[in-house]
Amino acid sequence: MRYPNKKRAAIVGAGPVGCLAAEVLASRGFRVDLYDKRVALEQPASGRSINLSLNPRGMGVLDRFGTGAAVREVSVPMVARAFHPRHHEVSIQPYGKPEWMTYSITRDALNQTLLTLVQRRPEVRLHCGYVCLHADLHQSTLTMRSLDGRVKTVTADLIIGTDGVASAVRAALVRVPRTNFAKIVFPGGYRELTLRGAAGDFPFCGNAIHIWPRGDFFMVALPNRDRTLRGTLVLPDDRARELRTAAALDAFLTTYFPDILPYLAEMAEELLQRPVGEIVTVRCEVLHYAGSVLLLGDAAHSVVPFMGQGVNLGLEDCAVLAGLLDEHGTDLEQAFAAVTEQRLPEGLACADLSEWNYKELTSGRPVAAASAEESLVSQVNFSGLSYRRVAERAIPHWCPRVVASAHC
Numbered sequence: 188m189r190y191p192n193k194k195r196a197a198i199v200g201a202g203p204v205g206c207l208a209a210e211v212l213a214s215r216g217f218r219v220d221l222y223d224k225r226v227a228l229e230q231p232a233s234g235r236s237i238n239l240s241l242n243p244r245g246m247g248v249l250d251r252f253g254t255g256a257a258v259r260e261v262s263v264p265m266v267a268r269a270f271h272p273r274h275h276e277v278s279i280q281p282y283g284k285p286e287w288m289t290y291s292i293t294r295d296a297l298n299q300t301l302l303t304l305v306q307r308r309p310e311v312r313l314h315c316g317y318v319c320l321h322a323d324l325h326q327s328t329l330t331m332r333s334l335d336g337r338v339k340t341v342t343a344d345l346i347i348g349t350d351g352v353a354s355a356v357r358a359a360l361v362r363v364p365r366t367n368f369a370k371i372v373f374p375g376g377y378r379e380l381t382l383r384g385a386a387g388d389f390p391f392c393g394n395a396i397h398i399w400p401r402g403d404f405f406m407v408a409l410p411n412r413d414r415t416l417r418g419t420l421v422l423p424d425d426r427a428r429e430l431r432t433a434a435a436l437d438a439f440l441t442t443y444f445p446d447i448l449p450y451l452a453e454m455a456e457e458l459l460q461r462p463v464g465e466i467v468t469v470r471c472e473v474l475h476y477a478g479s480v481l482l483l484g485d486a487a488h489s490v491v492p493f494m495g496q497g498v499n500l501g502l503e504d505c506a507v508l509a510g511l512l513d514e515h516g517t518d519l520e521q522a523f524a525a526v527t528e529q530r531l532p533e534g535l536a537c538a539d540l541s542e543w544n545y546k547e548l549t550s551g552r553p554v555a556a557a558s559a560e561e562s563l564v565s566q567v568n569f570s571g572l573s574y575r576r577v578a579e580r581a582i583p584h585w586c587p588r589v590v591a592s593a594h595c
Contacts, residue, residue: 195220197329197343199319199356201228203294204484204501205349206301210252211509212347213310220341221305222317222331228302237379237464238409238417239297240265240396240495241290242568248502257300262292263410268564269395270551271446279395283562287569289495291396291409293417297498322346322359327479329356345519346480349501352467354486366473367589373466373491375404375423381452382408382416389414390450396495400551401443407548415452419492421466421548433459466491468538470589474527478519481526483508488534494544494567500537500574504530532587536574540567543582 196212198205201223209219241249241262249255266288270278282288305311314331320338321330329341348356361368384390389410391397397416399406404426408416422430430436433455440448440455469489474482484501507529508522515522544563546552566577578585 194218194344195342196345196347197341198222198347198349199322199329199354200348200350200484200486201225201298201302201313202349202351202484203297203301203498204505205347206298206305207248207252207502207505208347208349208483208508209305209311210301210308211505211512213305213308215509215512217310217345219305219308219311220314220343221311222314222319222329222341224316224318224334226316226334228298228313228315237294237377237419237492238291238411239294239498240409241292241297242495242499243289243571244568245499245502246290248506251506252304254300254304257303258292258297259290261296261300261412262290263393263412264288264290265394265396265410267392267395269392269397271397271399272551273399273401273443277391279392282569283565284569287565289396289568291411293411294498296412319350319355322348322356322480324359324363324476324480345478348480348482348486349484351485352469352489354482356480357469357471357482357486360473360476360480360482361471363473363476366471368472369468369470369590371468371470373468375421376427376463376465377419377421377492378458378461378463380418380420380458382418382447382450383452384414384450387414390416390447398548398551399444399447400547400549402549405548406444416450418447421493427463431459468542470535470538472531472589474531475523478521478523481508481523487530488538490534490538490541491545492541493548494541494564496537496541496567496574500534503533533574535587535589536578536585539582539585540574540578 194217196217196219198209198221201221209221213219246255249258267279267281316334317331319329320332331341332338348354382390393410397408404422406418406420408418410416430439436455467489468491474487483504490497508526511522511525563581
């Protein structure tokens with residue numbers, strides 16, 4: 188349905204979820220102001236080069252909004268997982284059925300495709316170079332600061348927070364009395380690296396996600412359109428502290444990842460200069476305030492990247508929002524309350540499943556699975572079950588929780 192009276196929506200954060208949220212609202216008659224801290228949205232997101240994995244959940248949402256084909260054109264299909272044990276041959280494990288696949292895509296490529304979608308909407312205005320300082324829930328206003336230091340107040344009928352893990356919109360919402368909130372920082376971090384083969388070919392199989400399980404740490408690598416692999420090395424803090432010199436890093440890679448050395452595009456000195464990425468889980472008990480404020484994506488529920496579900500969860504948020512807006516008509520408070528009711532347990536389940544899968548990434552052994560089709564990854568990606576239902580099946584005594592509780 189279309190909303191009367193030209194209601195104005197302000198969206199903070201123009202990443203993939205923010206862009207799709209703008210499409211949801213603009214297609215229903217809202218005038219949308221989309222804010223982002225980047226000077227130009229065509230610029231890569233600083234420090235966010237890590238590849239994303241789109242599964243049928245996320246691709247199904249993109250197909251629904253008419254942009255699935257465009258996304259497939261700039262992504263690489265993956266049909267298997269390739270495990271690289273330390274002292275054994277590479278083991279290729281198909282997902283389970285020939286038609287099952289996921290897609291590797293850079294965050295920037297996905298962002299640009301969805302940005303193209305919303306730029307066709309005259310109802311959407313883009314505002315670059317703005318940082319959200321504060322959200323006033325009662326007045327439905329945002330305090331925004333431009334990169335040249337100017338501060339302005341933005342008033343809107345509804346505010347959508349898609350501003351990620353450090354969400355300023357969520358910071359206002361969690362100050363509401365009796366709102367439980369948890370931010371859990373993984374005791375480690377990640378470094379990114381590039382693997383490049385000879386003569387412009389992939390260094391390893393180009394249609395698989397590659398996993399190097401190493402006991403208490405691991406590396407994963409996803410294929411790119413330029414036939415490189417983008418690697419993410421995840422290390423606990425004690426391991427990372429041992430790798431402060433180029434010599435130490437070279438020795439570490441030689442010991443644990445000798446098969447990547449011929450293809451490593453960066454020198455150890457260059458890798459050490461890159462910042463170590465933080466890995467964070469965010470759990471927030473309420474995703475909305477009245478009918479005026481709503482959180483989506485990482486702002487609502489950031490999950491660790493150990494199963495590649497974050498972007499799929501966020502895109503699903505937008506699809507659910509679209510359906511609930513249509514179901515509840517002009518009653519935004521009812522629609523937003525229904526978003527919290529439906530998406531809160533899904534986000535909590537996804538967070539727990541992502542943490543649970545750390546066991547598989549470090550050990551190389553599927554978690555509680557008799558076959559590839561029954562593996563945790565296959566259940567999450569291809570079963571069609573909700574995150575909550577998979578968690579209830581896979582994690583003993585699971586129940587949705589924001590913080591640890593004696594009642595679970």
